[in-house]
Amino acid sequence: MTYPDLNTPPRILLGPGPSSVHPRVLRTMATPVTGYMDPAFLEIVQEVRTLIQQTYRTENDLTLAVSGTGTSGMEALISNLVEPGDPVLVGVNGFFGERLAEMAHRHGGEVERLEAPWGQVFDPAQVDAALQARPAKLVAMVHAETSTGALQPEVEAIAAACHRHGALLILDCVTSLGGLSVELDAWGVDGAYSATQKCLSAPPGLAPLSLNPRGVAAIENRSSPPPVFYLDLLLLRKQWSEQPAYHHTSPISAVFALREALRMAMEEGLEARIERHRRNAEALWAGLESLGLEPFIPREHRLPTLTTVRVPEAVDDVAIRRQLLEDFNLEIAGGFGPLAGKIWRIGLMGHSSRRENVTLLLAALAELLPG
Numbered sequence: 600m601t602y603p604d605l606n607t608p609p610r611i612l613l614g615p616g617p618s619s620v621h622p623r624v625l626r627t628m629a630t631p632v633t634g635y636m637d638p639a640f641l642e643i644v645q646e647v648r649t650l651i652q653q654t655y656r657t658e659n660d661l662t663l664a665v666s667g668t669g670t671s672g673m674e675a676l677i678s679n680l681v682e683p684g685d686p687v688l689v690g691v692n693g694f695f696g697e698r699l700a701e702m703a704h705r706h707g708g709e710v711e712r713l714e715a716p717w718g719q720v721f722d723p724a725q726v727d728a729a730l731q732a733r734p735a736k737l738v739a740m741v742h743a744e745t746s747t748g749a750l751q752p753e754v755e756a757i758a759a760a761c762h763r764h765g766a767l768l769i770l771d772c773v774t775s776l777g778g779l780s781v782e783l784d785a786w787g788v789d790g791a792y793s794a795t796q797k798c799l800s801a802p803p804g805l806a807p808l809s810l811n812p813r814g815v816a817a818i819e820n821r822s823s824p825p826p827v828f829y830l831d832l833l834l835l836r837k838q839w840s841e842q843p844a845y846h847h848t849s850p851i852s853a854v855f856a857l858r859e860a861l862r863m864a865m866e867e868g869l870e871a872r873i874e875r876h877r878r879n880a881e882a883l884w885a886g887l888e889s890l891g892l893e894p895f896i897p898r899e900h901r902l903p904t905l906t907t908v909r910v911p912e913a914v915d916d917v918a919i920r921r922q923l924l925e926d927f928n929l930e931i932a933g934g935f936g937p938l939a940g941k942i943w944r945i946g947l948m949g950h951s952s953r954r955e956n957v958t959l960l961l962a963a964l965a966e967l968l969p970g
């Protein structure tokens with residue numbers, strides 16, 4: 600039996616991730632693989648570490664990319680910071696908040712859920728009140744909730760509330776890092792994780808992560824080592840140091856790709872990149888509204904990197920998305936959980952956030968939607 604050459608359709612990825620990968624990043628992945636202890640590779644690892652620090656705007660020493668997608672970054676922070684019996688407060692206003700709560704529970708945390716309906720965001724006073732009523736070791740929240748399209752504002756005030764009550768704050772930055780303002784140190788966020796395939800536009804496979812010295816101390820003060828060897832952050836810190844020890848084989852080509860993607864972000868400039876995401880989102884929002892589509896999230900909490908609109912009455916959600924894919928090579932996504940069948944989710948992340956993509960999607964929708 601023989602198999603033909605791979606020949607995937609030339610999709611334009613406007614869903615919740617992965618986003619389209621820039622040709623420069625794709626070419627970099629064809630760089631010959633080195634050994635993981637090769638001095639040439641070790642130099643690249645240090646460059647990537649510095650680039651991740653710059654992107655998060657942090658000086659945290661424990662900054663690295665976990666081998667795995669965004670969820671591996673989430674589990675790395677949870678499994679290192681949560682010990683059985685630890686009180687944990689999790690903001691749940693969408694799918695990824697749910698996942699954080701589930702994960703903290705599986706690692707033995709006594710999880711309290713701070714709940715809001717999907718699509719809404721939290722007020723720092725709510726976090727403060729919840730911690731006043733029951734102190735927690737750790738608070739976990741999502742910055743950009745990809746399941747709803749809502750951006751959590753006032754992270755700095757939330758971090759301050761956490762610290763007033765002696766809690767650490769970790770923030771899911773999967774759909775914000777590289778597309779929205781993320782200021783780890785200025786905001787006082789203790790730990791954060793992201794993924795390569797959203798606003799950074801590298802292929803999926805690594806989770807850029809950063810943890811400040813308070814978070815590191817919390818790991819060092821555990822009564823037993825973290826239960827997941829593969830995600831042990833103190834061992835990974837050693838692997839990402841200038842004198843590494845073998846822990847597991849680095850995904851060499853993925854590290855090369857991340858380096859190129861981050862280098863491109865720095866060439867563009869973070870401010871300019873955030874502004875590009877904002878500008879293209881504004882154009883999309885205006886176009887969708889002129890097509891009569893109703894935004895799901897009010898403007899002040901709307902994510903520029905992921906837009907949600909209600910599927911109009913009498914429109915077949917699945918059929919429209921299939922036609923977008925088959926006739927236009929455009930991928931957008933539907934909703935899930937309580938929003939299944941109710942919303943479309945349109946990502947403009949990284950290399951996918953381009954004016955021509957906005958125009959193409961709007962033209963395709965104008966053709967496909969009735970009226």
Ligand SMILES: *Cc1c(COP(=O)(O)O)cnc(C)c1O
Pocket residue numbers: 615616668669670671695741743744745746771773774794803
């Ligand atoms: C995509 C996403 C994740 C999970 O990342 P994977 O790369 O799919 O493992 C976590 N949080 C948010 C907000 C996401 O959008």
